[in-house]
Amino acid sequence: xxxxxxxxxxxxxxxxxxxxxxxxxxxxxxxxxxxxxxxxxxxxxxxxxxxxxxxxxxxxxxxxxxxxxxxxxxxxxxxxxxxxxxxxxxxxxxxxxxxxxxxxxxxxxxxxxxxxxxxxxxxxxxxxxxxxxxxxxxxxxxxxxxxxxxxxxxxxxxxxxxxxxxxxxxxxxxxxxxx
Amino acid sequence: xxxxxxxxxxxxxxxxxxxxxxxxxxxxxxxxxxxxxxxxxxxxxxxxxxxxxxxxxxxxxxxxxxxxxxxxxxxxxxxxxxxxxxxxxxxxxxxxxxxxxxxxxxxxxxxxxxxxxxxxxxxxxxxxxxxxxxxxxxx
Numbered sequence: 001x002x003x004x005x006x007x008x009x010x011x012x013x014x015x016x017x018x019x020x021x022x023x024x025x026x027x028x029x030x031x032x033x034x035x036x037x038x039x040x041x042x043x044x045x046x047x048x049x050x051x052x053x054x055x056x057x058x059x060x061x062x063x064x065x066x067x068x069x070x071x072x073x074x075x076x077x078x079x080x081x082x083x084x085x086x087x088x089x090x091x092x093x094x095x096x097x098x099x100x101x102x103x104x105x106x107x108x109x110x111x112x113x114x115x116x117x118x119x120x121x122x123x124x125x126x127x128x129x130x131x132x133x134x135x136x137x138x139x140x141x142x143x144x145x146x147x148x149x150x151x152x153x154x155x156x157x158x159x160x161x162x163x164x165x166x167x168x169x170x171x172x173x174x175x176x177x178x179x
Numbered sequence: 180x181x182x183x184x185x186x187x188x189x190x191x192x193x194x195x196x197x198x199x200x201x202x203x204x205x206x207x208x209x210x211x212x213x214x215x216x217x218x219x220x221x222x223x224x225x226x227x228x229x230x231x232x233x234x235x236x237x238x239x240x241x242x243x244x245x246x247x248x249x250x251x252x253x254x255x256x257x258x259x260x261x262x263x264x265x266x267x268x269x270x271x272x273x274x275x276x277x278x279x280x281x282x283x284x285x286x287x288x289x290x291x292x293x294x295x296x297x298x299x300x301x302x303x304x305x306x307x308x309x310x311x312x313x314x315x316x317x318x
Contacts, residue, residue: 013242020240028236042238050241116227135228140199160195166224167193174220 011056019059020049023066026137027073033132034077036121044080048073067147074129074148081125112173119169120162126150127162134159182215189221 011019027048032041052059052069062068120128129148133139145152188205191197197205208214209225 016242017240024236024240025234029231029234032234042236045236046238046241053242112223113227113230116224117231135202136231138199156195160193163193163195167221170220170223 011059016053016056016059019065020052020069023069024049026066027069029136030070030073030129030132031077033120033128034074034125035080040080044073044076048076064146067143070133070147071149078125115170115173116166119166122169123162123165127158127165130155130158131162131166135163185215185218189218 024045028041028045031044031048032038035041035044048069051072052065059065120131123131126148130144133144133148134141139147141152141155144150145155148155150158185205185208188197188201192202192205206225206229209218209222210229214222
């Protein structure tokens, strides 16, 4: 019998890097949105990229490697958060304190911008992710629905709620003048 | 005219009904310099979004899996153990066989020497037989 399938050449390191480079920052930003601390987000991103590299033989089968990697990142971070909650570890918040100091220095000029970051931190995870993917990473609704494994209508509902909450809290802060 | 349009888009934006192109218009407007006074607070939001997009992953992309290292060590350990048990067992068997051989030799040696002593005694019986036959012949 003749084997008609063409053998996929094994991906080299540089080919892998070419595939991964365009979206590695997006993975990191998503991980940071969920885990808050930069170090944890870096660890998570490395973990996801490593998993992707070990699965490189299957990579040609995925229609969209970026979406797949993003879903992996989401699942990885949510698992992290879950295990942290059950282990009553409050690393997120202690790290956040250090990190926000650095961020405030960085944003001395327009520190009201960092309010938005704090407000986003208070959103439920799903709204956080939808807002991140739409307003920061510019994904379209179908892509978001696919990579968050949600219904497209649910994506719009979550997005609308997230945007409205940010607006509400921002207006509150403006009128009370809390910095 | 343009402000009217922006306000309408904002309304759609908060209902999550804007298209990507419309959101781009909003982003351009609010990150620009000519934002209307009563819409100022929205510019915070949009400038944060474009600011957040600048963040980069600066760590190296890992290509050497660390986990496999431990996996191979355990494989090697198991192999060493299996060989150890296998050769250790055959060595043990060899020693046991040698011991059994020595014991058997010793036992056989004992038997042989005892048999030797026995035949010597039987020699006396022979003497008796010969004497007996001499007596019979003489009769």
